[in-house]
Amino acid sequence: MARGPSDTIIALASGSGRAGVAVIRISGGGSAALLKGMTRLPTSGTGEAGGGVSRETSSTFPRPRHAVIRTLHDDQGGFLDEALVLWMPAPHSYTGEDVAELHVHGGPAVVEAVIGAALKTRLCRIAEPGEFTRRAFDAGRMDLTQAEAIGDLIDAETEGQRRQAGRLYQGEAARVFEGWRGLLVSAMAALEASIDFPDEADIPGEINLTALEPIEALAVDLEAALGDAGRLASVRDGFRIAILGPPNAGKSSLMNRLARREAAIVSPIPGTTRDVVEVRLVLAGYPVWVADTAGLREAADAIEAEGIRRALTRAEEADLRIWVSDASDVSRETSSTFREGDLRVLNKADLLNGDSPPLAGSEDVFVVSARTGAGLDPLERRLAQIVRDRLETDEAPLVTRARHRELVEEALAAIERGLEGARIGIGAELVSEDLRLAARALGRITGSIDAEDLLDRIFSQFCVGK
Amino acid sequence: MITNTFDVIVIGGGHAGAEAAAAAARFGARTALVTHKLSTIGEMSCNPAIGGLGKGHLVREVDALDGVMGRAADRGGIQFRMLNRSKGPAVRGPRTQADRQLYREAVQDILREYPNLTLIEDGVEDLIVEHDRVAGVIGQSGRSWRAGAVVVTTGTFLKGLIHIGEKRIPAGRVGEAPAIGLSDRLYGLGLTMGRLKTGTPARLRSSSIDWSGIEMQPADADPIPFSFLNDRITVPQIACGITWTSAEVHAVIGDNIHKSAVYSGAIAGRGPRYCPSIEDKVKRFADRDKHQVFLEPEGLPGSEYGDTVYPNGISTSLPEDVQEAFIRKIAGLERVEIQRFGYAIEYDYVDPRELTPDLAVKKLPGLYLAGQINGTTGYEEAAGQGLVAGLNAARFAAGNDPYILDRSRAYIGVMIDDLVTRGVSEPYRMFTSRAEYRLTLRADNADQRLTEEGVSAGVVGSKRREAFHVKRSSIDAARERLQSLTLTPNEARAQGIHVNQDGKRRNGLELMGYDAVDFAKLRAVWPELSDVTPQVAEQMEIEAQYAGYLDRQEADIVAFRRDEDMRMPADLDYRAIGGLSNEAKDKLSTVRPATLGQAARIEGMTPGAITAVLGYLKRAAKKSARG
Numbered sequence A: 001m002a003r004g005p006s007d008t009i010i011a012l013a014s015g016s017g018r019a020g021v022a023v024i025r026i027s028g029g030g031s032a033a034l035l036k037g038m039t040r041l042p043t044s045g046t047g048e049a050g051g052g053v054s055r056e057t058s059s060t061f062p063r064p065r066h067a068v069i070r071t072l073h074d075d076q077g078g079f080l081d082e083a084l085v086l087w088m089p090a091p092h093s094y095t096g097e098d099v100a101e102l103h104v105h106g107g108p109a110v111v112e113a114v115i116g117a118a119l120k121t122r123l124c125r126i127a128e129p130g131e132f133t134r135r136a137f138d139a140g141r142m143d144l145t146q147a148e149a150i151g152d153l154i155d156a157e158t159e160g161q162r163r164q165a166g167r168l169y170q171g172e173a174a175r176v177f178e179g180w181r182g183l184l185v186s187a188m189a190a191l192e193a194s195i196d197f198p199d200e201a202d203i204p205g206e207i208n209l210t211a212l213e214p215i216e217a218l219a220v221d222l223e224a225a226l227g228d229a230g231r232l233a234s235v236r237d238g239f240r241i242a243i244l245g246p247p248n249a250g251k252s253s254l255m256n257r258l259a260r261r262e263a264a265i266v267s268p269i270p271g272t273t274r275d276v277v278e279v280r281l282v283l284a285g286y287p288v289w290v291a292d293t294a295g296l297r298e299a300a301d302a303i304e305a306e307g308i309r310r311a312l313t314r315a316e317e318a319d320l321r322i323w324v325s326d327a328s329d330v331s332r333e334t335s336s337t338f339r340e341g342d343l344r345v346l347n348k349a350d351l352l353n354g355d356s357p358p359l360a361g362s363e364d365v366f367v368v369s370a371r372t373g374a375g376l377d378p379l380e381r382r383l384a385q386i387v388r389d390r391l392e393t394d395e396a397p398l399v400t401r402a403r404h405r406e407l408v409e410e411a412l413a414a415i416e417r418g419l420e421g422a423r424i425g426i427g428a429e430l431v432s433e434d435l436r437l438a439a440r441a442l443g444r445i446t447g448s449i450d451a452e453d454l455l456d457r458i459f460s461q462f463c464v465g466k
Numbered sequence B: 001m002i003t004n005t006f007d008v009i010v011i012g013g014g015h016a017g018a019e020a021a022a023a024a025a026r027f028g029a030r031t032a033l034v035t036h037k038l039s040t041i042g043e044m045s046c047n048p049a050i051g052g053l054g055k056g057h058l059v060r061e062v063d064a065l066d067g068v069m070g071r072a073a074d075r076g077g078i079q080f081r082m083l084n085r086s087k088g089p090a091v092r093g094p095r096t097q098a099d100r101q102l103y104r105e106a107v108q109d110i111l112r113e114y115p116n117l118t119l120i121e122d123g124v125e126d127l128i129v130e131h132d133r134v135a136g137v138i139g140q141s142g143r144s145w146r147a148g149a150v151v152v153t154t155g156t157f158l159k160g161l162i163h164i165g166e167k168r169i170p171a172g173r174v175g176e177a178p179a180i181g182l183s184d185r186l187y188g189l190g191l192t193m194g195r196l197k198t199g200t201p202a203r204l205r206s207s208s209i210d211w212s213g214i215e216m217q218p219a220d221a222d223p224i225p226f227s228f229l230n231d232r233i234t235v236p237q238i239a240c241g242i243t244w245t246s247a248e249v250h251a252v253i254g255d256n257i258h259k260s261a262v263y264s265g266a267i268a269g270r271g272p273r274y275c276p277s278i279e280d281k282v283k284r285f286a287d288r289d290k291h292q293v294f295l296e297p298e299g300l301p302g303s304e305y306g307d308t309v310y311p312n313g314i315s316t317s318l319p320e321d322v323q324e325a326f327i328r329k330i331a332g333l334e335r336v337e338i339q340r341f342g343y344a345i346e347y348d349y350v351d352p353r354e355l356t357p358d359l360a361v362k363k364l365p366g367l368y369l370a371g372q373i374n375g376t377t378g379y380e381e382a383a384g385q386g387l388v389a390g391l392n393a394a395r396f397a398a399g400n401d402p403y404i405l406d407r408s409r410a411y412i413g414v415m416i417d418d419l420v421t422r423g424v425s426e427p428y429r430m431f432t433s434r435a436e437y438r439l440t441l442r443a444d445n446a447d448q449r450l451t452e453e454g455v456s457a458g459v460v461g462s463k464r465r466e467a468f469h470v471k472r473s474s475i476d477a478a479r480e481r482l483q484s485l486t487l488t489p490n491e492a493r494a495q496g497i498h499v500n501q502d503g504k505r506r507n508g509l510e511l512m513g514y515d516a517v518d519f520a521k522l523r524a525v526w527p528e529l530s531d532v533t534p535q536v537a538e539q540m541e542i543e544a545q546y547a548g549y550l551d552r553q554e555a556d557i558v559a560f561r562r563d564e565d566m567r568m569p570a571d572l573d574y575r576a577i578g579g580l581s582n583e584a585k586d587k588l589s590t591v592r593p594a595t596l597g598q599a600a601r602i603e604g605m606t607p608g609a610i611t612a613v614l615g616y617l618k619r620a621a622k623k624s625a626r627g
Ligand SMILES: Cc1cc2nc3c(=O)[nH]c(=O)nc-3n(C[C@H](O)[C@H](O)[C@H](O)COP(=O)(O)OP(=O)(O)OC[C@H]3O[C@@H](n4cnc5c(N)ncnc54)[C@H](O)[C@@H]3O)c2cc1C
Pocket: B011, B012, B013, B014, B015, B016, B017, B034, B035, B036, B037, B040, B041, B043, B044, B045, B046, B047, B122, B123, B124, B125, B153, B154, B155, B156, B157, B158, B172, B173, B179, B182, B198, B199, B200, B275, B343, B344, B345, B370, B371, B372, B373, B376, B377, B378, B379, B382
């Protein structure tokens, strides 16, 4: 069968497995016929209930957007399930097409039977992953950022991810991008007016540096948003913590404690962890990746040297570093790369016989025992607090996806080139070209690009024309 | 030999018609130009000037494609000025005032040079349509002519209606009858049509103006010709005056504004925002206490129009007595004699979305439209379209594929794409800001962009072709020489050129990228460059100055062409594409875009809709490949 987007698709919209209710969604031109067939209504004639007062009976087609109870049958007339049925005709539906939703009893067998019976009518096929959203986007029901956000919403596992995707979905990000683009178009209008209407009395002749002031400010905002982008990428992709320290300090043991499972091999032989092992946890509602690394010391062989190199790279990229050392043997500490904000863990507290190790008691130094679990609670609390502090803010998340980031970077580069050009006195047409490229890059995020905007601005700001 | 059968018939001898007829003739078509009066061929209905910002680009492009306008302007131009002279080369706009009579005569002389072009005086009342395609035209005189293709360039004449105060006079231009029958025929074809309006100011007797207190603006000392075939201008040059309106002038207008045809609501059509009437300016920009007025002579002293002045900036549809009252309040015009009063004119236009990018009417094969009838304003806009329509009519009649200029190649392409994709809501005029590839599409390099293309399209004659080839080889040679001549940083410093002391040799083009280095400087370093002509030297300077920008733009153009190369089947059924909103389906069905790129430029088209179309095309292509 040829698969075109015009055909009707069906899929389980809620999660699979046993549940109270399962929602099956159908979208496309064949939805009405399919629904009629399954609810045993004559397939010819509209069958639609008339005005709002007509009584819903099981022999009428459901009114748009009214929940009704219907018995679903297979093609032999056999009973499938009693379902709550919702009919949402085009264009006011999620996909912009005719959509029917069947809320059936949530057992896997029921779902399978209903979808199986629907497929048997040959009026529909199983939807491909993301196809409902894809159709909604194709129908212009949402812009690119919103479509992307829906993907994020569905994928959201943590509260932080959900909040961020929600803001993107509500079009907040799109509004900000459009606002930025608007600033560029305004500034261009001034430049373009001086180019296209130079004889007009009220239009400044030279490049008007005051017209570019909002663009200077915009450059700062874009930079901030990109800096912010690191934080927001963390919300999406996870906050990264690297565990570092000399061999045998108990790094792998500590990670296993944090992960509450045996992710890394713990061994008394120094240099056992040769590669980077990562586990994923949720702290303060955010996804966190904890990486266990090879111990830092003079490498005994090439493989270990490679492990150490990777450990250092990971340390460099991490959002937070935890330096582990053996509390009973702090002499072997390698803290050359210790940075402000890093945490220090003195492990093997159980071997201390009550002695207090050096540094104990200072801020962000934790004395723990990976073996007994002593001292781990304060460490975990501190980690959660750091993650929350760094990822949570009230500001709208902006640049979260790689695609957006690239385009914002492109815009910023063009803006900086243009501003620099204006400062050294290059022509208005060149400054304007850079602003145009910047506006176009931003427009590509939400998908709106329009040259008429510019002339509209010019005509509303200046009295032009002879 | 007297014949009444042609390959191409052009209706209307305005700026679009003249270019259309000439282009068809250059292609080799047996061509007829049928117009009301042979004596008004090439007439400037309004402002006696050719070129300007964006418009000058169009003239140069028409010239690069061997058209009429540039050459005629060089013969009729009496005040050449390079606008934006102090700005970058991409936004300079050649312009000249023209002596109405000299210009008109030049156009008529050039048209008479084409042996296969017949000029016929008649008003066309109707088209002959046979087997669902156009087959000829019928004149008011009762004569008829047959043709393989017809180009309509009737300007403001379709149901033209002049307004002066409360007076309404059916006319195409003042003193000329409108075209009614033809307009009915176009409605009969089911074309979407609308009304637009434009206006013109009063004409003043020059000898009654008090020039003593008026600031004068001279022509450029070294007038630069429009045509790539001319290297200098021989017509005498004059100056024009600049005066100003005042609060007093505005008061007269404000007190009488209800009498303006525009403000009394008598006019349905929309006028151009960039060419507002004086009553518009007074009303919309009430805080301004003066507006500029250029006093432009319509001819050389002593000639037919030598005593007429066009006051640029005060077009109006106020009644005659109010016009006289406010004009006489303007400095220098206190005792002015008015030769003809200003007026507004309303006329029918055809929604240009009825056209394909070769300016063919989708609903009637063989019919082409160009000029003001497509919702544009201006001679240059008309000429650019006329050339494209005339050439394509001739190609159609000969069974050739259409020749299309896209947005990355020419301002003409930008204009036509804007028209056929987005339609118009006000008379359309060219601006440099409409061209996204403005740095590439310059007035100075129009010939390098287009002449060779024009040769293969069949619209460039042999004289032009040879002249161009000579110029192109000298440009190529100069470029090669500049690339081979190099200096080390030390050598450069010895010549007074300061570059980074990085030990890298820099060639001539790279050195010209530095602000302080122009071609004259290089010539001082390498005397052997002294045989390079000034035009070629200028090209080299511009290439060097724009180098990085042009590279970035080139990358942009490559991306643009990818979408432009995705052709949309003419018979595509948009209703059959799933996932498209009804709105998107409607828009696509109205415009019937020729390429995917054009589809994306339709107003309000969402990226989602474009992805759906693209997906559909890809699947269709796959299916047909499978057979
Ligand atoms: C009052 C007025 C004010 C204007 N103001 C401006 C302005 O401020 N700025 C600006 O840029 N442009 C202005 N213009 C526009 C400019 O004049 C036109 O855009 C340009 O001339 C259009 O060229 P065209 O070839 O399309 O039509 P036109 O130059 O109008 O030529 C049309 C020709 O077709 C002939 N014709 C018409 N109907 C028939 C028929 N049925 N049979 C045979 N021949 C026919 C006519 O006789 C005429 O020769 C103005 C025009 C007018 C009339």
